[in-house]
Amino acid sequence: MTLRSSLSCAAVVAAVMSLAVAAPSQAAEAPADPGDFYSSKQPYVPPTDADVAAYQQAPAGYAPLATETVARHGSRGLSGYKYDLLLHRLAETAQAEGGFLTPEIGTEFLTNLDAITAANVENGYGMLTGQGETQHQGIGERAAARNAALFADAGNRIVAETSGEPRATESGENFLLGLGDAGLALEPRPDLLYFHKVENPDGTEKAPGTPEREGAEAYEAYIEAQTDDGGTIAAATEFIEERPESVRVSEELLSGIFTPAFIAAMGADDAHTWYATVDGTKGGAPACAPGADPAADPDACSDPKKSIKSAVDAAMTLYNLYIIAADMEQENVSPHEFDFAQYFDGREADAEWFAYLLDTEDFYEKGPSLAGHDETYTVAQPLLDDFFRVIDDRAAGGDVAATFRFAHAETIVPFAALLKLPGSTVPAPDVAAPASVSDVFDYASNPWRGAQVTPMAANVQWDVVSRTGVDPATGTSYTPLVRMLYNEREIAFADGCRPVAEGSHWVKVTELKRCLTGAAMAESPLIGDTAPVDDTVPGPELAATGGGADAATWILGILLFVVGAGAASRRRALRD
Helix, strand or coil: CECCCCCCCCCCCCECCCCCCCCCCCCCCCCCCCCCCCHHHCCCCCCCHHHHHCCCCCECCCEEEEEEEEEECCCECCCCCCHHHHHHHHHHHHHHHCCECCHHHHHHHHHHHHHHHHHHHHHCCCCECHHHHHHHHHHHHHHHHHCHHHHCCCCCEEEEEECCCHHHHHHHHHHHHHHCCCCCCCEECHHHHCCCCCECCCCCECCCCCHHHHHHHHHHHHHHHHHCCCCHHHHHHHHHHCCHHHHHHHHHHHCCCECHHHHHHCCCCHHHCEECECCCCCCCCECECCCCCCCCCHHHECCCCCEECCHHHHHHHHHHHHHHHCCCCCCCCCCCCCCCHHHHCCCHHHHHHHHHHHHHHHHHHHCCCECCCCHHHHCCHHHHHHHHHHHHHHHCCCCEEEEEEEECHHHHHHHHHHHCCCCCCCCECCCCCCCCHHHCCCCCCCCCCHHHHCCCCCEEEEEEEECCCEECCCCEECCCEEEEEECCEEECCCCCCCCCCCCCCCEEHHHHHHHHHCCCCCCCCCCCCCCCCCCCCCCHHHHHHCCCCCHHHHHHHHHHHHHHCCCCCCCCCCCC
């Protein structure tokens, strides 16, 4: 389908870049956490005018060739009838035993639970909220504005892809609405965008014998082994959950709602262990949310294996309602208003600790994980390969100028680790039996934060520019250049990925393949440089340690570049 002619056209202004050659710059830090400690349920923070104004123009003579994106779905409600149900069962016991501090507190607590359940039933469990729709519409509008010159050519095509999960598809639809091409159909691509599971969102499975099936099976087997008894990840998460601070903040939070005796009883026996079932007991039947139609919304029925077995479990379950409420502002209205923020008033430090506890799972199972292991993020390699395929196809004369992909945190988190994006470069120690905080993931020593790495609607965007003619340095066509936006803030690629000039975020695609995949590179990473390639510059295996070219290499590059730099070539026209 051609790009809609209604997309506005704007001239792309080329800027002359500095004639100095740079050592690779450290990728910029992600935007600061807003401070509410919502972990991966952090609502998307759109770029400021200053962020957009800071985007670097393409080097002189280069014009837009392509753009591509992978994005997490936008803000959603509860993914299933789970946290609200579990706390309801706990609250019923508390009411029966006088476990609330006062009857009034108990009544209000149950009213909040009933209200958030009703809001999710009305909106649909797991579906985008109004915030989620607005987030992706805005991202689409800004993508249209940024790429107006590219989209002005009616001969160019858009491809839009989804994991197949309804909230990912909804996100794509809203993005395309903002982009100005709402009629474009999204193609299900669970092979690329739901690579972490053998079972696809539509209930089918990845075909036996395919690379996609083998990759998903290997990842699932690794995670099962690591999180089962004896697994290093299991040992690390257990150590973190049992840290004295975890118990302290949990009991402190619950003490504003329940009596000390009731808190102490949590998990002590079967009567104070609650499952997501009709009667709250282990082995009970699944429960469905009041007023829901399970045929239309299967996520409105519970997984009976979910449980609350301790005060930490209870506090974390309440925390999960607190953070999802931040994504449901438009649904939090009469007749189903709820207020979970009240339980965290004055407890900001506690909220940060709960964010740490929640981040632990994503960090270990999807992100940088354990030192010496890459299984949690190399599963995203096919997605990176597809990013390069899109560029290669376009450079070869293809008509697909824009590829937009919509997926999940399970897609973004490993992709961020694979690209070594800010905050995703430091693994935790591989210690089978942790004995101290230094043996595990910890906020004090590790920059990984779910709110920054994968907020709702998180996205990675690559813009590609190219130039007509023959590069005198290589005797072949000019190599396309790429720059990256992370959550719509322009950042450098990983350390070891050499830009085309000092201070630039633009990198030759051949250099990206070298530094991100280890591919051989036969040309200089610099524009206008005829120096031989220094193959000793570290590739992906050293990116996390900040490896780069030595000073002599960069000084030599500066001299050669200044001598060889000439007048800027005329701007090339877009490929058809």
